[in-house]
Amino acid sequence: xxxxxxxxxxxxxxxxxxQALVLNRIQLFNxxxxxxxxxxxxxxxxxxxxxxxxxxxxxxxxxxxxFSNTPGLASSSLTLxxxxxxxxxxxxxxxxxxxxxxxxxxxMGLGKFxxxxxxxxxxxxxxxxxxEAFNFFxxxxxxxxxxxxxxxxxxxxxxxxxxxx
Amino acid sequence: MENLxxxxxxxxxxxxxxxxxxxSVVMLFSYNDYQASTWISTSNALAGKIxxxxxxxxxxxxxxxxNEELTLHNIILEKQIDMLRQKCDSLAGDTTAAQRLEMxxxxxxxxxxxxxxxxxxxxxxxxxxxxxxSKDGVKADMGVVCGNGIVGVVYLVSRNYAVIIPALNNRxxxxxxxxxxxxxxxxxxxxxxxxxxxxxxxxxxxxxxKGDWIETSGYSSIFPHGISVGKIEKxxxxxxxxxxxxxxRLSTDFSCLRxxxxxxxxxxxxxMRLREAANDSLMMKTIKQ
Numbered sequence: 001x002x003x004x005x006x007x008x009x010x011x012x013x014x015x016x017x018x019q020a021l022v023l024n025r026i027q028l029f030n031x032x033x034x035x036x037x038x039x040x041x042x043x044x045x046x047x048x049x050x051x052x053x054x055x056x057x058x059x060x061x062x063x064x065x066x067f068s069n070t071p072g073l074a075s076s077s078l079t080l081x082x083x084x085x086x087x088x089x090x091x092x093x094x095x096x097x098x099x100x101x102x103x104x105x106x107x108m109g110l111g112k113f114x115x116x117x118x119x120x121x122x123x124x125x126x127x128x129x130x131x132e133a134f135n136f137f138x139x140x141x142x143x144x145x146x147x148x149x150x151x152x153x154x155x156x157x158x159x160x161x162x163x164x165x
Numbered sequence: 166m167e168n169l170x171x172x173x174x175x176x177x178x179x180x181x182x183x184x185x186x187x188x189s190v191v192m193l194f195s196y197n198d199y200q201a202s203t204w205i206s207t208s209n210a211l212a213g214k215i216x217x218x219x220x221x222x223x224x225x226x227x228x229x230x231x232n233e234e235l236t237l238h239n240i241i242l243e244k245q246i247d248m249l250r251q252k253c254d255s256l257a258g259d260t261t262a263a264q265r266l267e268m269x270x271x272x273x274x275x276x277x278x279x280x281x282x283x284x285x286x287x288x289x290x291x292x293x294x295x296x297x298x299s300k301d302g303v304k305a306d307m308g309v310v311c312g313n314g315i316v317g318v319v320y321l322v323s324r325n326y327a328v329i330i331p332a333l334n335n336r337x338x339x340x341x342x343x344x345x346x347x348x349x350x351x352x353x354x355x356x357x358x359x360x361x362x363x364x365x366x367x368x369x370x371x372x373x374x375k376g377d378w379i380e381t382s383g384y385s386s387i388f389p390h391g392i393s394v395g396k397i398e399k400x401x402x403x404x405x406x407x408x409x410x411x412x413x414r415l416s417t418d419f420s421c422l423r424x425x426x427x428x429x430x431x432x433x434x435x436x437m438r439l440r441e442a443a444n445d446s447l448m449m450k451t452i453k454q
Contacts (some may be wrong), residue, residue, distance in 0.1 A: 017215070020212070020215070021219050049178075050178035050181075051177055051181050051339070052184050053178075054178060054181050054185055055181070055185075058185045058189070061189070066211070066212050067212050071192040071193065071195075072189045072190060072191070072192030072193030072194070073193060075185075075188070075189040075192065075193075076186055076189030076190055076193060077229075079182065079185045079186055079189060080186065083178075083182045110297070131193065157218045
């Protein structure tokens with residue numbers, strides 16, 4: 001249990017640093033930024049205690065907020081995603097049993113994983129950019145951000161998964 | 166009561182979720198608050214430190230470019246220093262320029278330093294005795310100068326001492342010219358003020374003004390060219406009216422003379438001998454005629 005926590009903490013640190021130092025600088029066409037930290041929340045294994053997931057998600061969001069100077073933005077959206085992630089995972093992983101089946105291409109197959117990923121990432125970007133904008137005055141930018149960031153993040157996630165395979 | 170506890174433990178994560186969301190929303194809506202923003206913003210020490218490390222690494226990789234820029238800046242600054250130094254030299258006062266020129270002039274000759282052991286300035290024919298003689302290489306008709314200007318000509322030499330006819334002597338005739346021009350005249354002295362002498366036979370078409378420096382002309386074959394003599398104070402007409410007579414304030418202070426230098430110029434001796442030979446042969450020619 002502690003080994004897992006340690007490994008998770010290491011991944012947590014890695015994702016935070018990667019996002020803060022590298023990925024936050026990338027902004028394509030002024031709308032799309034890769035939000036790779038969602039991958040951390042996405043890959044909570046099946047049966048992971050919900051309160052732990054919430055706490056990890058909140059912590060990740062907090063750190064990202066510290067580095068991006070947007071207090072409360074990422075933490076609120078990430079906590080929400082961390083809350084609904086188990087339920088979504090159950091939807092996609094319906095045949096599997098319990099005990100730490102991490103969602104990945106290996107366990108779910110490419111098609112299912114891709115659908116799962118796109119759902120979570122799109123939901124996260126939607127919530128994030130809606131809260132960020134908080135109005136519909138500049139709806140083209142808002143829409144563009146959602147779509148652009150979703151696609152870019154997905155690109156990174158799929159690349160990472162393929163590399164891990 | 167137990168039901169409540171059961172409810173709570175079963176749906177604990179929902180409560181936690183609500184709580185965390187509440188915290189996030191509070192942060193979100195209060196990020197204008199000064200305390201909250203400074204706590205959670207990038208000025209947070211941790212974020213700052215990590216960004217500092219990253220900046221150091223980036224800075225290290227850009228060092229070659231910075232080196233090139235610094236070298237270029239150095240070259241520009243050195244050029245500026247050169248220009249400023251030239252400007253400084255051209256604006257520098259007259260005294261330093263004069264002393265430097267004098268030292269440059271004197272360095273071309275062998276100098277025999279000597280100390281004055283006897284001096285007088287109140288007589289009509291004053292004489293100076295120095296503590297160097299023939300054993301030190303002093304010979305008659307050598308020029309004597311000091312740091313500020315000319316002193317005189319060596320007249321008599323014994324083994325350990327020499328006697329100098331200074332400029333403050335009825336019999337001294339030192340050829341001088343006006344600095345900056347080639348007009349020359351003879352330095353004479355009349356008994357009276359020991360700091361004032363006269364330049365005779367300056368041509369009337371010569372261009373000069375009060376305050377101009379007088380220096381040795383180099384024609385007398387005793388003194389090299391360029392040693393300062395004094396400054397023009399007043400301009401008179403000569404007795405016969407054909408030339409100017411300049412009153413000169415001597416740059417050498419004869420009343421407190423202590424350290425002098427005897428000029429040993431071998432070339433000058435050769436020139437002098439050649440001139441004497443020419444004079445003699447001319448005299449012979451006229452006699453013959």
